[in-house]
Amino acid sequence: MKLYENGAYLINGVELVEDTGDVAQAVAAKTGSAPDKEAAKKGTMAYGILTSHNISGNDKDLQIKFDKMTSHDITFVGIIQTARASGMEKFPLPYVLTNCHNSLCAVGGTINEDDHVFGLTAAQKYGGIYVPPHQAVIHQYAREMLAGCGKMILGSDSHTRYGALGTMAVGEGGGELAKQLCGRTYDIKMPQVVAIYMTGKPRKGVGPQDVAIAIIGAVFKNGYVKNKVMEFVGPGISNLSTDFRIGIDVMTTETTCLSSIWRTDENTKDWFETHKRPEEYKELNPAPVAYYDGVVEINLDEIKPMIAMPFHPSMAYTIDDVNANLKDVLHECEERAKISFGDKIKYSLQDKIVDGKLYTEQGLIAGCAGGGFENIMAAADILKGKFIGNDKFTLSVYPASTPIYMEIIKNGAAATLLETGAILKTAFCGPCFGAGDTPANNALSLRHATRNFPNREGSKVQNGQIASVALMDARSIAATAANKGFLTSAETYEGDFNQYKYFFDSTIYENRVYDSHGVAHPEVELVEGPNIKPWPAMTALTDDVMLKVVSEIHDPVTTTDELIPSGETSSYRSNPLGLAEFALSRKDPNYVPNAKEVQKVEHARQAGTSPLEDAGFKAAYETVMKQFPEVDPMKTAIGSTIYAVKPGDGSAREQAASCQKVLGGWANIAHEYATKRYRSNLINWGMMPFLYEGDDKELPFALGDYVFVPGVRKAIADKDEVIKAYAVKADGTMTEFDVKLGDLTDAERDIIMAGCLINYYRG
Template identity: 55%
Template sequence: MIKLHDTGVFLANGAPDSAASLSPEEGRQKTMAWSILQAHNTSGNPEHLQIRFDAMVSHDITYVGIIQQARASGMKEFPIPYALTNCHNSLCAVGGTINEDDHVFGLSAAKKYGGIYVPANQSVIHSYAREQMAGCGKMILGSDSHTRYGALGTMAVGEGGPELAKQLLKNTWDIPYPKVVLVYLTGTPKRGVGPHDVAIALVKATFASGFVNNCVLEFAGPGIAALPMDFRNGIDVMTTETTCLSSIWETDSETERFLKTHQRLEDFRELHPDEGAYYDKYIEIDLSRIEPMIALPFHPSNAWTIREFLENATDILAAVDADAKQRFPKATPHLFGKVHDGGVWADQGVIAGCAGGLFDNIDEAATILRGGSCGNGYFSLDVYPTSVPVSLELTKIGATAALLESGALIKPSFCGPCFGAGDVPANNGLSLRHTTRNFPNREGSKPAEGQFAGVCLMDARSIAATALHGGKITAATDINYEPVHHEYHFDKGVYDRRLYNGFGKPAPDTELILGPNITDWPKMEPLAENLLVELAAVLRDDVTTTDELIPSGETSSYRSNPLRLAEFTLSRREPAYVGRAKAAAMLEAERLAGKAPEALTAILNRVGDGPELLNTTQFGSCVFANKPGDGSAREQAASCQKVLGGFANICYNFATKRYRSNCINWGILPFTLDEGAPFPYEAGDFVFVPDIRGAVDAGVEDIPAKVIRKDGNVDDILLHIQGLTEDEKEILLDGCLMNYYARRA
């Protein structure tokens, strides 16, 4: 089905080949990734990229903070097309007016700075970007981790907000040239297999080992030709869950048809690797052997074929329950109770967002359900078309009617079911979702408070097959139906009549409309000579997601108020963290005010002259996690720590480049440990890093430090900060990206 090859390979005569007449160095320049990256590279050095993007996209969890950062740093107008979509905090039931206040701010910013404003429920962020912004050979930056438009020939990257603020200030996205991995597709998917099945199988094969971590995936091979564009987009958007950096696909007549349909034929050109292209690794996917898949809580990589799952459901769900009990002691999970009456029974189906709500997915789901029924039991099916144009076309062809007649509900374009802000199931509910993630809380439950629910990811086709059986989990390949292909027709007039497109037409005299919840960032101090941090949270999980660092769902309503949002930091994973971090920040405030907190002096006495060190030692909090930062790109996972006085993360490695960048941009030192080095310390222990400012300034990567245990013992420890760029050094020294820009101004 999927084979991983951890060796370099050339592409010769359209197929992987271990031998070629070119050297690997020459072959790297033959890839699609090379040509696109270098076309956007301003550094003059092909190995050290400084990228300027063609366009940017943000949604309403992120754009307020980005614009606030950029305008505080001197931005006068948007220098490139920048779309502000309103697809995450579209519900206004939480926090009173604050969600809509942010939407009003977004429209006023689009008018003032010359942006594109997509009102709530018109389109999800990635649908709009595909329909109106992506093009062959372009690069797009988005403040959402699923910014992936590779199937349209666009290299797209999801990053934290500060990286978008840099682009608004005409600066660059800086990275070393990444490894490029060939994904070679052959075969044709069988009836009933959809894009999520391929994507989940790919994530299962690659995630745990980090096989493609921070690499570019380059899709090629004869299997592409058999895939409709929605199928390609559905696979591509899920590459984020492999932890790759970006993606790019060969383009062809199908790509051309998509762009022509969306009235942007000028954005098409064929893209193919040149003969002899070299890749650092490669993956083979035989599409004909892919089976319907199901990803169990709590990660898209915890995946099985539906057949395997149904054969072993009691044991598999019991293992999920055991995992949940360990993570959430207050919860009483009982998912293995879903096994009864000759099957496994789900409580809910959801088809939504940038992965599930695509035209072909919903059209085929409607075909499966046409004339049938979702039943009148506990199971429900909710369908969210990804944009109003998609919803309109589904209505015209009768798919919407077929779904409504079956008992499904059609809902507006909204990303909520993907991050826990919509369709929250009942306690101990099992939800099947064609969305991107099934991390804890992504279904909206609060297991730390005793609530619990689980999400399984499945393709829309198998969700529809399950709905047809009243919630009994069923693979779409196990039912008889004949897919009917409908040509998609895009009505651009829907957008022309409702969206605001002001790119290139800024109106500087426009007043920003600031609701009472939209506040400025608190003052942040530059890095001091020495650093003392208290371990405010020690997380031993294999991977810590950004959803655990700052929960999604209703907490995101406060994203425009840094102080209020910070109160939720780690609240569903380590509830004591906020109190510890705030207590440390209070001591630092006393120190900055010229007082001499006895508690700090006593700690510093363990490593030197306490009173003397107190004058030159910054004090704050720190998070230790084995591998933090998998998941969302939103910067709040780092900024909330900084707002609470956080100055460092310590880990063995960072799950994603984007989370590490978020830490750096908010002045949080990204310390790593040697793999396998012991870290037996607990919350309440302290880490003292002498001459940290000098080390960062000089680019020292191996940094001796001391751990001061609660019992008074002191241990030596070796920390690392590897591969900082010159700009990243200055950002850390200045205390955060905003300070860096303010100093330069």
């Protein structure tokens, strides 16, 4: 795999010419004319799709209107509540509400099924589409029923990726979906586009997750595709089935790219015909001369079965390397764990070495990444006639949709899998986010799923519970299961992989899915269970702001799962204040009480009690007023802030930001933000995404200090590039330092000053 240091021209979809300086002659020799870089940039598929959905009138600052949207049952209640509060009366575009996360209804009494009933009545009232629990995971339904070549889909799940079907899809926080529901736009700068240029053909035993892990391992740490579009081109694509492409595509989220798009061909056409939507197909290719801002060149012949070791999809190794260097690789994992866990827990994987081999306790093939038809059929081929054993190792298979489940029953693969000792389960995202098939303490789980972050397997480090997840392809998971839990590469499989014809039966959707066909029924009453609560009132930003640092995180990357845990806490996502109790709970248990103490002072200020009544704020203001005597504590918003090096990797869940906001957060301070979607979540909830460019090890502030930002509202309105802030210490000293907000649209500035998106829309 090769990453270009420069951009490149792609000629006729097959020849690359790297932009190393004077390339005019080389390009002209292949095209017959001198290159025009700006014109060639418009030759990408991404450019064509983005501009066709842009209503801004220019191709630099885009205002995107999406064709369709989709959400699941840990996001759609909050989104609809936000949009209702902002004035929405009906869904202005097709909006699908799936129920694949809290579908077990196993935690919190009635609250999960209450959310589902809310979703059904919302689809009826506002004119949406409702997919009942266990019918399909969100992304498989979108592939089967929503995607179309040249279309754009916005989803409130980070793995909203349908590029392999010619659809540019973006996963964002709920605020961005609420904007679309209110008739507004998705505002971004024209993103850079990176070519993912494929040649060759996958070797036997290699599946889509292997290719995906190899890509993530190459581009995540260096940010090569961060907030860019990954455009899959090259002759190697023709050697991949559409199911295979889908399996790679869904994992592009883990690179931190903005979106993805693939060239389409006869294989894509057949896929749409199989799924009874042939009208959604059209051929997509880059122009005869297209310019890319970077290139990842991949020879598929060279990809071997891979494993992403704990605790991130970018921790990429070949399975052969792990087996050959077990002690060293496991030690590396243990050292990485110390960064996240510190001394909270003793973590070791050395006990997994049994007779020189790596023993694992669990295998899972599940969800939007693993639960596809071809993955399951390949696993069935490998496991046919085998038995997974009667020791600790277990294997569960979750087809991604009921139509896939129906097909493996009809063709006999279900029986093949069940005969091995594997268990078949319904379409459910739980294993991916920590709410299903939680392994035992200290166990190691192998999963063809999307993520292996800490807590995603159900760990609660604060309770002394820790388990690990490694990501692998379904084929090698099946080979491991056939070897009764000992890590095994699918390349060792000596049998044949059969070619199976997939027959898509949409009958179950036709009979069970509620589709309003865009017709709203305002007379329908929303059914809101007792856990479903509206957003609390939020105030506008004042001229000055006084912040207290209530959490300080120095990990290289902080995931959204650490900012707001997934798993069983997801059951409380329809209750903003209830869910906020879990904020940072598995990373910094002191965050919530610290934030609440600050919020108590702010509530008192709003009620007429001076912040000077609080000893800590009194001392801070006394220090500040020596230099800024005109500051009025009664007119200065008080809030909390966290510091993190690089927060926001992973999930699109807006609650990573909104939970901080409802606890009185006014800002984050960071060196950079891991994803655009987390930064957007902060902005939409009226929080300032401050950037601090100084040394992480020599911060001007520390946990418990105050940060005073005078004139912040004016600075935001005036689009100041640099904002002066002051760290206020308990010893009465004050240190000036600079923060920035980065690029903000005019609307984003107004949202922050209004205090949140809801306030902004209310005017």
